[in-house]
Amino acid sequence: MASLKSLLPRRFRKEGVAIPVVRLHGAIMAGGSQFRQNLNLAAVAPLLNRAFADKHAPAVAISVNSPGGSPVQSRLIFARIRDLAKEKNKRVLMFVEDVAASGGYMIAIAGDEIFVDPSSIVGSIGVVSAGFGFQDLIEKIGVERRVHTAGRNKAVLDPFRPERQEDVDHLLRLQGDIHAIFIDMVKERRGAKLVDDDELFTGLFWTGAKGRDLGLVDGFGDMRTVLKERYGENVELKLVARKRSLLRRPTPGVFAGGLNGAEIASGAVDGLAGYAEERLLWARYGL
Template sequence: MRRLFNRLLPKSWRSNDIVVPVIRLQGTIMAGGSQFRPSLSLASCAGIIEKAFAFDAPAVAVSINSPGGSPVQSRLIYKRIRDLAAEKNRQVLVFVEDVAASGGYMIALCGDEIIADPSSIVGSIGVVSASFGFPELMKKIGVERRVYTAGRNKAVLDPFKPEKKDDIERLKALQLEVHETFIDMVKDRRGARLKDEPDLFTGLFWSGRRGLELGLVDGLGDMRSTLKARFGPKTRLKLITAPRGLLSRFGLFGSRSAASEIAGAAAGGLIDAAEERALWARFGL
């Protein structure tokens, strides 16, 4: 559309600048999220993905900075980008900021090319589940846990009861299936570029420089320099952002006040926030 519009203008008015839309995906990956604890999910970023691919541009640039999270949401975001790239015949260039690990790296696989900073962290191709256990605490404070279920496996891995061997085995079997899906995606997208490294799929992570040697990324650099070198010095980057509603522009949040939003986030999100912090901390961030 933009090219057609340019052709209709007098030559002296035409712009020869190439505009590359930029999608920025940052944060832990999980369904849900809130005004005060935003997260990456297909629901939260589908709009900007669609908007970016609506541009008449030679490529779509995707900036990723994520330590991972939900494998389901990671794959949904990856698939939406790949589907639109095929539909619109667009090249996708992924640029890694601090980290694209675990689910963050799964999303990065959407790129026809992945470019990282030499000090970026990439990889962590594995699956992890983490929780807390409180059975001894329950005994000390004199609280009895009462759970009633229809189905003997309905309350597996209850954090207030001792772990059971069978429950752990079921969880590990599930993790192995998810891990295999992840490995298949990496092999499908990276193909012959991957090097023979025995620890590649063990969950280890590497610097961008080492990731280049292993075939996890295709180059080292930054977005602005790479795009200008590829498409010309007049190339402009257009960050695609989600539209803000009228109420949010004035600091209003519909039927719930900001105070109640904050209170709800504080009451219900402490453990989630700790787990989110732990995800980033795994990579020294």
């Protein structure tokens, strides 16, 4: 049975302000599966919509812990946060945990204020691409590579043939375009707070303490402490989490969740590959 207090209109209650909290944690990648949930717009949009829909909340608090990943998904998440903040007239407070680097920092600058721990890692305002070259390996093991294309540049950066300088130059131009977009976003959002430093946009990353000196973040503090200081000791943190769907009942020849053996095996392989990719992103920052 609901208490009499809960039946009163909110303006007559003496309870504290409730602030919706969204956690954006993990590597930023498109797609995902039942075996691995990536951080991307499709995954976080429902959470953001629910958080900003709270008519009584003066702000939305977002916890970020990401080593980066897809620049497109990072920018889409950034844009959705800013659109909702403007539409719902909410202040956005960002709280960085271990790391908000590269695409993670791109998401963080969607906040009106960014708070970090002095030991957090922030920055890495740059673009990186990585791969392998296997042309010597396949020659040693006696494998002949056969590629047929319509369009002379269709097999650009094929890892099984020697690297062409024109391919590298094209990739660097693409990276330069994306880097310029990232830099413009940081300048627009951080403005006069940024310190004039030659290393700022080189892809380097720093501790939260140095990040504050550079103007990349605003201050130190964990979410609960900062929100109490802003909205009083009785402030309530309302975590907006993903809704769990019940697993479908298993049928003959099908495992719980509606997946057969082949699908589970495929999902497991995809999960391992995704895990390896994500670990490389985290390892870049010593995590």
